[in-house]
Amino acid sequence: MVRQFVVIIVCMSMWLGSAPRHVQAQTDEPRCFSETGYCISGRIRSYWEAQGGLRVFGLPIGPQVDVRIEGKTLTVQRFERNRLELHPTNKAPYDVLLGRLGADRLTQQTRDWFTFPKTDSGKNCRTFAETGHTVCGRFLNTWRRYGLNLDSKETVSENESLALFGLPVSDIITERLSDGKEYQVQWFERARFELHPENSDPYDVLFGLLGNEMRDFVPPKPPADLPILGLPSGTVEEAVRVLAPRAVNNGYSYDDVRTIVQAYEQVGSSVGVDWFLAIAQMAHETGYLTSYWSARPQNNPAGLGVEGQSSSTNPNQPGWVFNTQRNMWEKGLSFPTWRDDAIPAHIGRLLAYALRDDQASPAQKALIAKALAYRALPTNLRGVAPTIVGLNGRWAFPGTTYGQRILDVMMRLRQLP
Numbered sequence: 379m380v381r382q383f384v385v386i387i388v389c390m391s392m393w394l395g396s397a398p399r400h401v402q403a404q405t406d407e408p409r410c411f412s413e414t415g416y417c418i419s420g421r422i423r424s425y426w427e428a429q430g431g432l433r434v435f436g437l438p439i440g441p442q443v444d445v446r447i448e449g450k451t452l453t454v455q456r457f458e459r460n461r462l463e464l465h466p467t468n469k470a471p472y473d474v475l476l477g478r479l480g481a482d483r484l485t486q487q488t489r490d491w492f493t494f495p496k497t498d499s500g501k502n503c504r505t506f507a508e509t510g511h512t513v514c515g516r517f518l519n520t521w522r523r524y525g526l527n528l529d530s531k532e533t534v535s536e537n538e539s540l541a542l543f544g545l546p547v548s549d550i551i552t553e554r555l556s557d558g559k560e561y562q563v564q565w566f567e568r569a570r571f572e573l574h575p576e577n578s579d580p581y582d583v584l585f586g587l588l589g590n591e592m593r594d595f596v597p598p599k600p601p602a603d604l605p606i607l608g609l610p611s612g613t614v615e616e617a618v619r620v621l622a623p624r625a626v627n628n629g630y631s632y633d634d635v636r637t638i639v640q641a642y643e644q645v646g647s648s649v650g651v652d653w654f655l656a657i658a659q660m661a662h663e664t665g666y667l668t669s670y671w672s673a674r675p676q677n678n679p680a681g682l683g684v685e686g687q688s689s690s691t692n693p694n695q696p697g698w699v700f701n702t703q704r705n706m707w708e709k710g711l712s713f714p715t716w717r718d719d720a721i722p723a724h725i726g727r728l729l730a731y732a733l734r735d736d737q738a739s740p741a742q743k744a745l746i747a748k749a750l751a752y753r754a755l756p757t758n759l760r761g762v763a764p765t766i767v768g769l770n771g772r773w774a775f776p777g778t779t780y781g782q783r784i785l786d787v788m789m790r791l792r793q794l795p
Contacts, residue, residue: 411437422455422462425474429526434542435460439589446623447477458587460568471528478567479588481547485616486595488792491547491565511546517564517571520583544568556591597793600785603767604655606732610646612654612792614639620791621657625667629674635667641717645725649742655766656725658788670703677713679724681774683753684710711752723749731769734761 408417416438418426426435436458444451453464461477484491496512499505503514513521525538544567554560555572562573570586604611622635639657646653663680664672671678676699678684683697687709692698701708713720726749729742738746763769767781774780
């Protein structure tokens with residue numbers, strides 16, 4: 379429950395204060411809001427009313443829906459400032475958890491908060507060792523003033539503030555917001571604090587409408603092309619978030635998928651390949667890790683050696699396996715492991731298309747040699763495709779829009795649910 383609860387405008391005070399702050403009784407009766415046309419009910423309603431209501435969460439901007447988050451199907455409802463998630467197997471008050479909309483919004487903007495600058499701690503400041511960022515002054519006062527009621531006490535503990543806002547993921551920075559004006563803001567895992575010095579306390583610090591911003595976000599169109607060598611086009615979290623819920627039906631756990639994605643990051647970064655683009659190609663080739671060839675024990679990430687050869691009977695020759703999804707024998711490459719075999723074979727083959735030997739570094743040459751040992755590449759195809767669209771008609775046949783499809787998948791991986 380948010381103590382010292384305040385409302386945004388005086389005329390709303392009676393409306394918001396109609397339920398005592400300490401009451402958390404659940405009601406199945408919906409409470410509807412004419413401002414947005416949406417209602418809250420059940421556990422989400424009792425939580426919203428008990429833990430801060432409009433000031434903290436804002437109005438509902440959607441109905442309760444089931445979505446996949448980190449490999450789990452959860453009932454959620456989006457609000458102007460956050461997302462409430464039902465976790466019925468947890469004991470109250472942890473049966474309702476808040477989404478990490480601060481971190482998610484930064485990801486949506488393709489901003490890596492790990493690169494945000496850090497400042498030294500000063501007077502009336504608190505530095506958080508977990509992220510290295512410092513909260514000071516009015517922002518620190520606000521962070522300490524509010525918190526989820528986890529112990530039924532009137533005072534707000536640091537753990538309760540952490541439960542509501544999370545850790546800081548930036549120091550104070552100046553940003554231009556949706557109204558076109560510049561403000562001093564600070565990002566937290568679950569919120570964005572905005573300084574409005576023209577307002578008196580406590581309205582001088584307002585919470586950003588991150589739920590609205592994420593709802594209204596229009597993802598950019600895929601680029602026309604991208605180089606195979608370069609900085610990553612996305613993050614580990616983005617890839618895992620999209621791949622894990624699909625791969626679970628193909629025998630891969632959430633941790634399995636994270637391990638695969640991190641291996642792509644490690645191998646790709648070691649030779650300068652845009653590993654996120656390579657993951658997009660893998661997702662395209664494997665149906666987001668749902669194909670037979672990507673399952674164990676084949677571990678084939680990109681249709682390597684799978685050229686359409688099939689048989690209704692067992693050819694009894696090396697490389698032939700029975701595809702249980704298609705009920706036929708097919709020929710292709712299988713790899714003992716993802717990290718040490720499949721991913722080097724995939725990224726090394728991309729390098730072979732992108733670079734000639736005289737253009738490759740020793741590390742790149744070594745990975746190319748490892749990849750081509752699995753399946754040779756004609757000399758006339760070495761170095762012909764420095765970009766992903768350059769693979770059109772080369773990696774797959776006829777494949778006239780092969781690269782464009784990979785770019786589309788890349789954008790899907792970067793979009794939030």
